[in-house]
Amino acid sequence: EVQLVESGGGLVKPGESLRLSCAASGFTFSSDSMNWVRQAPGKGLEWVSSISGSSSYIYYAESMQGRFTISRDNAKNSLYLQMNSLRVEDTAVYYCARGSVATAGIHYWGQGTLVTVSS
Amino acid sequence: QSVLTQPPSASGTPGQRVTMSCSGSSSNIGNNYVYWYQQLPGTAPKLLIYTNNQRPSGVPDRFSGSKSGTSASLAISGLRSEDEADYYCAAWDDSLSDYVFGTGTKVTVL
Numbered sequence: 001e002v003q004l005v006e007s008g009g010g011l012v013k014p015g016e017s018l019r020l021s022c023a024a025s026g027f028t029f030s031s032d033s034m035n036w037v038r039q040a041p042g043k044g045l046e047w048v049s050s051i052s053g054s055s056s057y058i059y060y061a062e063s064m065q066g067r068f069t070i071s072r073d074n075a076k077n078s079l080y081l082q083m084n085s086l087r088v089e090d091t092a093v094y095y096c097a098r099g100s101v102a103t104a105g106i107h108y109w110g111q112g113t114l115v116t117v118s119s
Numbered sequence: 120q121s122v123l124t125q126p127p128s129a130s131g132t133p134g135q136r137v138t139m140s141c142s143g144s145s146s147n148i149g150n151n152y153v154y155w156y157q158q159l160p161g162t163a164p165k166l167l168i169y170t171n172n173q174r175p176s177g178v179p180d181r182f183s184g185s186k187s188g189t190s191a192s193l194a195i196s197g198l199r200s201e202d203e204a205d206y207y208c209a210a211w212d213d214s215l216s217d218y219v220f221g222t223g224t225k226v227t228v229l
Contacts, residue, residue, distance in 0.1 A: 035218075037164075044121065045156070045164060045207050047218040061217050095163055101218040102211035105154040105169035112163055 002026040002108045004096045009113030016086055016117075022079040022096030022110060030054070030074035033100040036081045038092040039112075048094070049081065050101055086117045122147060123208055123221035130227040131198045139224040141191040141208030147219055153191040154209045155184055156220075164207065168193065195226070203228045 008020040020036070036048040049070040050059045058070060069082040079096055093112040099105055124142045131137040141153065155168035166175055168184035171191070183194045191210075195202055208221035 044205075044223045045158075045209075045220040047209075047220065050218065059216060059218075062215060099166075101154075101209075102151065103170075105152075105166050105209075106156070106164075107166050107169075107175060109163040109165070 002098065004098060004108060004110035006094065006096045006110045006113035009094065009115045011116045011118065012086055013119055014086060014088055014117055017082070017084045018086060018115060020081040020083070020094055020096075020113060020115070024077045024079065024096075024098070027098070029072075029077040032098050033057075034072060034079045035097040035099065035101060035106060036068075036070060036079075037095045037097050037106070037109075038090075038115075039095070040089070040092040043092075046092070047101065051079070083115070086115075088117050091115060091117045121222045122212060122215070122219050123210065125206075125208060125221040125224045127222070128225045128227065130229055131195075132229045133198055133200065135198045136194060136196045137198055137226060138192055138194045139206060139226070141193070141221050143189050143191075143210060143219075145189055146214040147189075147210040147212040148186065148191055149189040150213055151211045153184065153186050155182075155191075155193045156207045156209065158205045158207065159201075160204070167206070198228055200228045202226060 003025045035050045095112045096110040097106040098108040152170045156164040157167045158164040171186045172184045
C-alpha cells in the first residue's frame, strides 16, 4: 500500500524558515517523480514544486522560485521542502504527492501538513 | 490567479448528469494532457481522470473526461450524494513551466 506521510509543519513568524519532510513507502521511491502541492485555507490547489526520481529535473512554481528548495533522499525514501523567507500568504496545507504531473498526473497524495505563518 | 477557469459551482439531483468545464489556452490544455481531481470535504485530493479521459482503477465509470481544443470537461452521470465535493482540472503550462490547477468547481447534490 502506498503511503505518504508529511511532517514538519507548524507555526512560524514571517521571514522564518521551515523544512517539510515526506516519508514514502509501498512503492519504488527512486523511480517516481514527487511533488509538493499546497492549499491555503478555504482556497484552491496550488502546485509548488516537482522533482524527478534521480533529482535530475526540478521545477518550481514561479511564486516560490528562489525561496523554496525541493530535494529527495532515495536511500531514505524521503522527500523534502525547505522553505525560507516565509510569508503570511504561504500559510497552507502542504501535500506530498507522487506522480509525473505533466505526463501521468498525481496518483497518490499524503494527508498534508499545515504551515501557518503569522506574527 | 489561475490560468484555468472553472465555474464556481454545479448542482444536480441524485441520478442526474452534471457537467463542468475547464477553460484554458494553447499553452496548457491546448498542448498538454488534462487531469481532474476530486476533493471531498476535509480530505486530500484524489485523481479522478488522467491524460484527458482515463480513469484510474477504482474510479467509477460514472466519471468521464473529454478535451476539445483549449477546453476540457468532466461529466458525472448518475449523480450520487457521495459525489458532493470540489473538482479541479489541471494541466502543464508550457509558457509558465508550471503545473496549473483550475479554480475549482463545487458540486452540490440537491
